[in-house]
Amino acid sequence: NEFSKLIERDKYSIVVNFSDLVYISSAGLGVFMAFIEKVRENQGDIKLTSMSDKVFNIFDLLGFPLLYEFFKSDDEAVKKFSENKNLENEK
Known part of the structure; x- marks a missing residue:
């Protein structure tokens, strides 16, 4: 799945857009918990x-x-990642 591919490439700042989603199964919810x-x-x-x-x-x-x-x-989610990175750099 896409999460596995991102993790294999050491990509850990992930934004998931749900604009096209009308339904999510329990298996779909489980994917988020798994990763x-x-x-x-x-x-x-x-x-x-x-x-x-x-x-x-x-x-x-x-x-x-x-x-x-x-x-x-x-954009809001990406901005939050940027803000968090800036806070880490100030430490």
Whole structure:
């Protein structure tokens, strides 16, 4: 899958756009849980964007907002990665 390909290439700052998604299965949700630990072990994160209210409600019911950041746009998520990098560089 795409997460595996990104991790194999040492890409750990991942933005996932949900604008075309109308439904997500439990297996689909499980993919995010399977990869978040590996990504964060490598100082990365997965940011979720452009999610419809219907899809967000599913993530919300399962407690995903405690684990992931949600953004209205890809640009906002990318900006957050940049801000986090700047904070790390100031340490």
